[in-house]
Amino acid sequence: MAFIQDAPTLGNQFHDDRVLRSYLARSLPPDVSRAIEPELADLGGLAGGELFDLQQVDRSNEPRLVQWDPWGRRIDRIEVTAVWKRAQRLACERGVVAAAYEKKYGAYSRIQQMALVYLFDPSTDTYSCPLAMTDGAAKTLLTHKNAALIDRAVPRLTSRDPSRAWTSGQWMTERTGGSDVGLSETVAKQEGGQWRLWGTKWFTSAITSDMALTLGRPDGNGKGGRGLALFYVETRAQDGTPNGLTVDRLKEKLGTRKLPTAELTLSGTPAIPVVGLAHGVKSITPMLAITRTWNAVAAASGMRRGLALARDFARRRVAFGAPLSKKPLHLETFAGLEAEYEGAFHLAFRAVELLGQEETGELSPEGARLLRLVTPLAKLCTGRQVMAVMPEVVEVFAGAGYVEDTGVPRLLRDAQVLPIWEGTTNVLSLDALRAMAEGGSLEALLSEIEALGSAGRSGALAAAGREAVSASRRAAGWLAEARHRSPEITEAGARGAALTLARSLALALLVRHGQWSIEHERDGRAAAAAVRFAHHGVDRLAEPDPASAALADDQPLPA
Ligand code: MFK
Numbered sequence: 001m002a003f004i005q006d007a008p009t010l011g012n013q014f015h016d017d018r019v020l021r022s023y024l025a026r027s028l029p030p031d032v033s034r035a036i037e038p039e040l041a042d043l044g045g046l047a048g049g050e051l052f053d054l055q056q057v058d059r060s061n062e063p064r065l066v067q068w069d070p071w072g073r074r075i076d077r078i079e080v081t082a083v084w085k086r087a088q089r090l091a092c093e094r095g096v097v098a099a100a101y102e103k104k105y106g107a108y109s110r111i112q113q114m115a116l117v118y119l120f121d122p123s124t125d126t127y128s129c130p131l132a133m134t135d136g137a138a139k140t141l142l143t144h145k146n147a148a149l150i151d152r153a154v155p156r157l158t159s160r161d162p163s164r165a166w167t168s169g170q171w172m173t174e175r176t177g178g179s180d181v182g183l184s185e186t187v188a189k190q191e192g193g194q195w196r197l198w199g200t201k202w203f204t205s206a207i208t209s210d211m212a213l214t215l216g217r218p219d220g221n222g223k224g225g226r227g228l229a230l231f232y233v234e235t236r237a238q239d240g241t242p243n244g245l246t247v248d249r250l251k252e253k254l255g256t257r258k259l260p261t262a263e264l265t266l267s268g269t270p271a272i273p274v275v276g277l278a279h280g281v282k283s284i285t286p287m288l289a290i291t292r293t294w295n296a297v298a299a300a301s302g303m304r305r306g307l308a309l310a311r312d313f314a315r316r317r318v319a320f321g322a323p324l325s326k327k328p329l330h331l332e333t334f335a336g337l338e339a340e341y342e343g344a345f346h347l348a349f350r351a352v353e354l355l356g357q358e359e360t361g362e363l364s365p366e367g368a369r370l371l372r373l374v375t376p377l378a379k380l381c382t383g384r385q386v387m388a389v390m391p392e393v394v395e396v397f398a399g400a401g402y403v404e405d406t407g408v409p410r411l412l413r414d415a416q417v418l419p420i421w422e423g424t425t426n427v428l429s430l431d432a433l434r435a436m437a438e439g440g441s442l443e444a445l446l447s448e449i450e451a452l453g454s455a456g457r458s459g460a461l462a463a464a465g466r467e468a469v470s471a472s473r474r475a476a477g478w479l480a481e482a483r484h485r486s487p488e489i490t491e492a493g494a495r496g497a498a499l500t501l502a503r504s505l506a507l508a509l510l511v512r513h514g515q516w517s518i519e520h521e522r523d524g525r526a527a528a529a530a531v532r533f534a535h536h537g538v539d540r541l542a543e544p545d546p547a548s549a550a551l552a553d554d555q556p557l558p559a
Pocket of ligand 1: 130431434
């Protein structure tokens with residue numbers, strides 16, 4: 001009989017995940033660990049079973065915008081896919097947002113929640129996008145202490161009851177762009193005591209949401225982010241019709257195609273100011289901090305899914321007389337991918353830990369400054385890592401990885417959004433500079449890396465820890481020196497400096513975890529990941545080259 005290749009399969013995505021389980025064993029008190037394990041195991045079972053199978057069945061379906069009802073009424077209804085319908089319910093019932101607000105386990109609740117996110121995300125076709133924004137909206141309303149809006153929306157945003165629960169959008173991007181939000185053209189006017197918005201929102205993800213936080217410029221305000229105000233909007237009127245807005249079309253995107261992303265026209269959309277009538281960009285930053293943390297966790301979980309499938313495939317795929325999983329060159333290549341993923345995992349969850357401590361008031365001022373810097377670093381670094389790992393995952397499958405109905409190409413396409421939305425690598429590198437300019441955060445990061453990096457007791461693990469410390473100091477030294485030279489040099493080197501700091505922290509976290517795993521689990525794999533990560537190099541500092549402008553913009557450069 002002709003040869004047919006077995007497809008890769010997944011087991012329970014909690015039980016099979018050494019990295020997640022080992023991290024939870026170290027970072028949670030045993031009683032918390034025991035308490036949350038059943039829910040994680042349950043979701044891990046669904047993620048590797050029913051949901052994974054449904055994703056395959058639902059693979060070629062995409063959301064659809066129905067603009068009109070049969071009688072000519074404008075309805076702008078979005079029909080979502082089967083996976084999304086299942087995910088909506090499941091996310092609520094399993095508390096994928098709610099767990100963070102129930103705070104059953106104090107500061108550890110964020111770890112509980114993000115462990116759920118990590119298991120949920122790869123099997124639910126980017127339904128994590130509306131959930132991330134929902135979490136961000138709840139956090140932002142609570143931060144600004146707007147009692148009426150908190151009463152109205154937060155119980156729904158954090159509900160476990162699918163019949164009551166809301167999701168939120170985050171409408172920031174306009175035709176003027178997604179990065180320089182201060183250019184927003186949406187105008188806010190007050191009419192008879194009611195604020196209304198007029199404008200175009202150009203890239204609004206998850207247009208299924210019940211509410212949104214968005215920015216508009218109150219009449220008479222000045223330019224830039226300070227002239228904008230943060231508004232709360234409900235997307236549907238009482239009768240279910242669009243609330244002073246139209247969905248013009250859905251975006252035709254490279255990836256995340258299950259996620260309905262729309263162009264909207266706001267024409268008198270009723271809106272409520274969340275906090276004052278200016279400083280909108282600053283006011284929405286609590287939302288950005290949350291969605292950027294989700295992004296980092298999603299990058300780690302995306303890598304983990306790709307590697308789980310590729311690992312299983314390598315055990316099944318026989319070539320040149322043996323399974324791929326026995327081939328030295330394959331193993332050497334794969335170990336490098338695993339190390340990058342493990343570094344990303346620990347970096348993302350360090351941001352999560354700090355966030356949890358901040359929310360329970362357990363963070364010192366130094367810890368708060370650390371969190372401010374670690375959030376953009378984790379987002380930008382994991383976004384690059386996922387884009388290094390995913391093409392290699394596709395390559396493990398060779399030709400099969402290039403064929404749509406294996407489900408593998410989608411992994412790569414969907415990953416490409418992660419270094420883009422919520423701030424590109426460069427925008428976040430500049431945000432890291434902004435955080436450091438506020439003072440104290442770089443010093444807090446260096447102390448953290450020093451404490452973690454010195455955990456390695458001997459040999460290559462100790463050397464890896466020393467490299468984390470010295471690379472982070474080199475980055476700090478470069479930044480101090482560049483600041484004296486010029487703002488242009490600092491800006492040009494920002495990505496190198498941010499990646500060096502982020503990778504140094506990732507390595508230091510790997511070293512600390514590797515040592516712990518040797519001592520408590522008698523397992524050398526986490527330490528091997530640290531050593532391998534160190535071999536990849538953490539120092540990404542690059543002195544800006546005076547020739548770069550001519551080279552990049554193809555201008556004359558006298559020889
Ligand atoms: C699975 C994952 C799911 C993720 C879901 C994603 C859903 C997709 C939805 C979207 O993609 S929404 C679009 C996301 N857009 C962005 O992330 C915007 C990217 N651009 C930036 O982040 C820019 O840096 C920024 C818009 C903030 C620059 O604007 P400005 O007006 O030039 O900012 P400026 O003047 O530097 O800062 C204004 C104030 O905010 C300052 O405070 P002060 O007024 O007190 O001086 C800043 O310190 C403060 N600020 C800025 N960024 C901050 C911040 N504060 C805390 N954290 C930050 N990150």
